[in-house]
Structure formats: C-alpha cells, structure tokens
Amino acid sequence: MSRRQRGVPVTVRALAPGPLLITILATLVVAGCAHVIQGRPVSVFADPFRVAGMPATDGxxxxxxxxxxxxxxxxxxxxxxxxxxxxxxxxxxxxxxxxxxxxxxxxxxxxxxxxxxxxxxxxxxxxxxxxxxxxxxxxxxxxxxxxxxxxxxxxxxxxxxxxxxxxxxxxxxxxxxxxxxxxxxxxxxxxxxxxxxxxxxxxxxxxxxxxxxxxxxxxxxSTSDGLNNVLAAVISFRDPVLNEGDPTAGMDEHGSxxxxxxxxxxxxxxxxxxxxxxxxxxxxxxxGPLPMVLPEYATGELPVSERSVRDIVEALETAFTPADPPGLLFEPVECPDARPSPPVSYCPATNTITVDLPGLEALAARTDDGDAVSLATGDNVAYSVLMSRYMQAIQREHGGVALDDAKAALRTACLTGVATTRLAEETPTPTGTTVMLTAGDIDEAVSGILTNGLAASDVNGESVPSGFARIDAFRVGVLGDEERCFKRFS
Known part of the structure; x- marks a missing residue:
C-alpha cells in the first residue's frame, strides 16, 4: 500500500530457466486455519459445503x-x-x-x-x-x-x-x-x-x-484442509516483488x-x-490495473497507525461514495447485532467500524523473506481485513441481504476483491492524501484470505471452510464489480 500527501510519497508496500530447463521457484509458506460457519448450503455458487462442484470434505x-x-x-x-x-x-x-x-x-x-x-x-x-x-x-x-x-x-x-x-x-x-x-x-x-x-x-x-x-x-x-495446503504451496511459488529499477523486473516472470x-x-x-x-x-x-512492480526504492509497506487507517477508510469512501459512510472507532464498544471480529469489527446497528490497532499491526507484521517457510506477509494482510469491514457497510446500505451467514462471508470476500481493484488506482481522500495499492499487496490479501479467512468472513468473523471457495470469491470481485458480487452471492 502507498500513501502520498501534498506530493510527498510515503511507501507501503523464477529462478530464470536455462535454455531448455523449466523450474519452479521455491519460497515456502505455511497455511493456517479459519473459523468455520455452520448452517445450510446456500446456492450453487456460494455453497460453503462444495468446492468447484464437489463436496467440501474433511479427511x-x-x-x-x-x-x-x-x-x-x-x-x-x-x-x-x-x-x-x-x-x-x-x-x-x-x-x-x-x-x-x-x-x-x-x-x-x-x-x-x-x-x-x-x-x-x-x-x-x-x-x-x-x-x-x-x-x-x-x-x-x-x-x-x-x-x-x-x-x-x-x-x-x-x-x-x-x-x-x-x-x-x-x-x-x-x-x-x-x-x-x-x-x-x-x-x-x-x-x-x-x-x-x-x-x-x-x-x-x-x-x-x-x-x-x-x-x-x-x-x-480432502477438499478442506488438504486442498487448502495445496493452495498454500502454490502461493509459495509466487514471483518475488521487485522495484522498477531492478534489472530483472519483468524478466522470466512466473506470476504473482x-x-x-x-x-x-x-x-x-x-x-x-x-x-x-x-x-x-x-x-x-x-x-488489469493491478501493479506488478514497486516504485524505485519503495518497500510497499505502510505502517499501521490511526492515520493510515483513517486514510484507507477515506479512500474507500471516495471509491464507493456511500450515502451513509460508516463511523470509525478505536475503542471497543457493545454491538447489539454482531459479535466482535478483531482486529477489525463492523456493527450494523450503529454502522461503525471498530479497529484494534495493536491487533491490526500484528496482522500486518512481515516475516523474514529469508525464512524457509515465509508466506506472503505484510501490510495488506491487515488492510484487506479493514477493507472487508468497510464492504460490510456497503452491503448494509445495499439492503436486502443478510450479513451473518455463509453467503455474506463469500460476498464480503468478493466485495473486498472489488475494493482491491479500485484502490489499485490512485484514490484521493478529502484530507488531501492519495492512497494506492502497490505490487505484492494482492498476494498478501490472497495469503490472508487462505490462512486466516478474516477478509472472507461474515459480520461475526465466521468464514467458510474452503479456502478454495474464499479465494475464488475474492477473484470474482477483483475481475468484476459490486453488482456481480451481489448477484453471484445472493
């Protein structure tokens, strides 16, 4: 993620094959787990108990x-x-x-x-x-x-x-x-x-x-934990994030x-x-418009702070222009119609987003890139969760949809994908700051959706069991728009 104010940039965030040799780039990651929603199947597309048409099974x-x-x-x-x-x-x-x-x-x-x-x-x-x-x-x-x-x-x-x-x-x-x-x-x-x-x-x-x-x-x-671990292995072979000035940028790409x-x-x-x-x-x-390389000398990381959280919420307000923008709090409050989902919670009754800054900062922590089991970590593991709670406010304003079931969880993942694409373009805020995603941010979002599921959860922080379904819903949003998310996960 990057933030620029008054023209001053503040940044956030293959092995090359031989002549006839094709190799797989190795940067290993570890998959975690998410809370699981209980309930009935919802639809052919948003069914938490099916994976690409197959039953979601343990074993x-x-x-x-x-x-x-x-x-x-x-x-x-x-x-x-x-x-x-x-x-x-x-x-x-x-x-x-x-x-x-x-x-x-x-x-x-x-x-x-x-x-x-x-x-x-x-x-x-x-x-x-x-x-x-x-x-x-x-x-x-x-x-x-x-x-x-x-x-x-x-x-x-x-x-x-x-x-x-x-x-x-x-x-x-x-x-x-x-x-x-x-x-x-x-x-x-x-x-x-x-x-x-x-x-x-x-x-x-x-x-x-x-x-x-x-x-x-x-x-x-198994199509639950077994497939989730396979997806984590696929993520681990992503390309490293490079800067514009790197002589190898754009060469022998394998893909994000x-x-x-x-x-x-x-x-x-x-x-x-x-x-x-x-x-x-x-x-x-x-x-599409997703950035592939970082600006020269940029790290692609925006440290978590009250200012950065406000900037991103304001950028989302610019991008989606809700008639009733959600409020933003930094202290826990009682919510009559939703359980907390730290480090970021949304309360429909009061239309407020509550942020636990230390918890959000912990979610954004980067691991050592040289670690043999490092995953795609960084600021957007955290900021994608913040975006997801804002998109629950968008669902509330849309009306006609529940916010506390499996459909809502996948719809939230989808709308978080829409928000990700919107913020891939420079987005100004009312306070004069410009916010923009940087290279690597989408990989951090995907890793978070697979490993903790928070950006693909309902208003109570409950996620569906299939990481495959969560990522699939997110991609629908990245490549689509709000209307597509509401239609597909209705």
Missing amino acids: PSGLRSDAAPPTRNVTNTDDGDIDELARQAISDVEQFWSSTYPSTFPGKFRPVRDLLSWDARDFANVGFCGDITFTFVNAGYCHDDRTIGWDRGILLPALRRAYGDMGVVMTLAHEYGHSVQFQSGLLSKDSPTLVAEQQADCMSGAYMRWVAEGNSPRFTL AFERVSAFQFGFTEGAEACRSIDLREIDQRR
Whole structure:
C-alpha cells in the first residue's frame, strides 16, 4: 500500500530457466486455519459445503497406506522416503495423463524419459540439464532429454514439512505439466515463461481434481484442509516483488500468487482443457490495473497507525461514495447485532467500524523473506481485513441481504476483491492524501484470505471452510464489480 500527501510519497508496500530447463521457484509458506460457519448450503455458487462442484470434505490427504506400487525408477536415488514419495507422485501423474491426454490433446501421450534425484547440499558432480546440482534447490523439467529432476535434500523435505505429501505431489505435477505442454504443442522453446508456468499450474490443478475425486490409486486429497495446503504451496511459488529499477523486473516472470492460484483453480474447476486458454492476452486481462512492480526504492509497506487507517477508510469512501459512510472507532464498544471480529469489527446497528490497532499491526507484521517457510506477509494482510469491514457497510446500505451467514462471508470476500481493484488506482481522500495499492499487496490479501479467512468472513468473523471457495470469491470481485458480487452471492 502507498500513501502520498501534498506530493510527498510515503511507501507501503523464477529462478530464470536455462535454455531448455523449466523450474519452479521455491519460497515456502505455511497455511493456517479459519473459523468455520455452520448452517445450510446456500446456492450453487456460494455453497460453503462444495468446492468447484464437489463436496467440501474433511479427511486424510497424502500417500495411501494401500498405495499401488510405483511404475517408475529414479536415477541417483538414495532410496529414502522423499524419493519414494516423488517416485509415487510421478507414477500417479503419468496414470492421470495416460487417460486424460488422448481426450484433450492431439497425438499420443509420451511419458518422460527419466527421473533424477539429487541433494543440493552434496558436492557430488551430478548434472541436470547441463548444470551441476550443488546448491540447486529446485525441481525442473529438462526439454533436451525429457527428464524431470528434484532436490531431495532441501526443497522436497521443506515442502513436505510445510504442506504434507501433497505439497510435494503438486510440485511434481506442475513439472510434469511442462512435458505435456511441449508434446501437445501448447508450448515451444520460444514461449514466454509466464505462460508456461501458469499453464503448468493449471495442469497440476486438473490432476489434483482427479485425486480429490477419488480416482488416484496412490493418493487422497480432502477438499478442506488438504486442498487448502495445496493452495498454500502454490502461493509459495509466487514471483518475488521487485522495484522498477531492478534489472530483472519483468524478466522470466512466473506470476504473482493471485495469478498462479487462479491458474491452478481453472484446472481444478474446469479440467485440463481450460489450460489451453491461458496465454499472454488472458493473463493480461486477469492483471488489469493491478501493479506488478514497486516504485524505485519503495518497500510497499505502510505502517499501521490511526492515520493510515483513517486514510484507507477515506479512500474507500471516495471509491464507493456511500450515502451513509460508516463511523470509525478505536475503542471497543457493545454491538447489539454482531459479535466482535478483531482486529477489525463492523456493527450494523450503529454502522461503525471498530479497529484494534495493536491487533491490526500484528496482522500486518512481515516475516523474514529469508525464512524457509515465509508466506506472503505484510501490510495488506491487515488492510484487506479493514477493507472487508468497510464492504460490510456497503452491503448494509445495499439492503436486502443478510450479513451473518455463509453467503455474506463469500460476498464480503468478493466485495473486498472489488475494493482491491479500485484502490489499485490512485484514490484521493478529502484530507488531501492519495492512497494506492502497490505490487505484492494482492498476494498478501490472497495469503490472508487462505490462512486466516478474516477478509472472507461474515459480520461475526465466521468464514467458510474452503479456502478454495474464499479465494475464488475474492477473484470474482477483483475481475468484476459490486453488482456481480451481489448477484453471484445472493
């Protein structure tokens, strides 16, 4: 987020593939949990008990105790648990594509030629796609020899610790997607990395749907916590946020967390056929006005304070011009028709937003970017919650809708997406301040919606169980408007 007053700016807030090597960028995150709404299903779109048409289910996720034996061998394996998991993952993904490819793409499906494992901490002279693997903490697909390789020493164990077995499986399903791209003709050596990565995200989503439907003989995936953890793993491979002056800005892009999760969800919801539609034009439409790089020397972080909260609320008033703007308080008060949802609460009876500044500041805290399990943290994890409470006031003024049920939770997520897009443009306030989102802010919002759910909750702070549904609703708003949110989540 950025704030400018009287012309003075105050800022808030891929590994590049080799010639024929496509890799996945690793910055790991951990998913948390949200409160769960109890109640009845609400509609085909806003049903908290369904995920992309499937029941939202609890249950185990990961390698089955009675898993079918693997069909592939691994070169340079240490015969440990991680390589066995990877071996099973590739075997399973191949079984999916063996049945899916013929009905989706032209020609005959060809399995990858070889699988290679290495330990990035090992000085051993192991080569992958023309490079040595010492310090290569990654996984990749090599087009030259049609090989998939991975680091068993650092990357895959970290993924497994953070997200369980399915974090590893998702990563390798993504890499296998690159093989499918080349053999189907969707991708060539000259294709942009951005398109290649998001098509592969989509293909991993199509495979994960197959697993979630119970078709896999090796893995299970629950559509609640299991799928939430997979989405967190997808978010972890987002591009780093760069400044305009950075010489690598705009080069070899893989995509923001918002973009990569969107691509994954397309595949999960619509199947492998949907991956055909991802190209530069489609990605550009999804980006719209959202900023992709920070101004030079900017951090993209606006420290939480009473002044910053007032500035953002005033900017929202400018953007939405409600006839009865909500009041703003910084001390707790009794609300007769809603429970508190700290650190920001909305009371419909009094039309007031109450902010717990220390709590909001804690929500905005950034973790060390060098942390092996860092997530997309920062100011907009907090400010997106503030926006969501303002959008509950917009719902109250709209009338005709409940504010305390599952529909309201997803409608709030959707309208928070609308507010996010509005504030991506410079928004003046009555006090002479200009507020604008910066690069990285939308990823922080997406991470918060997945991990704590507050920006996708009802007036009592209750969220639906599916992080997939929460993010999907948010995207509807980012790409739409208020009318679309009210119609879809009615």
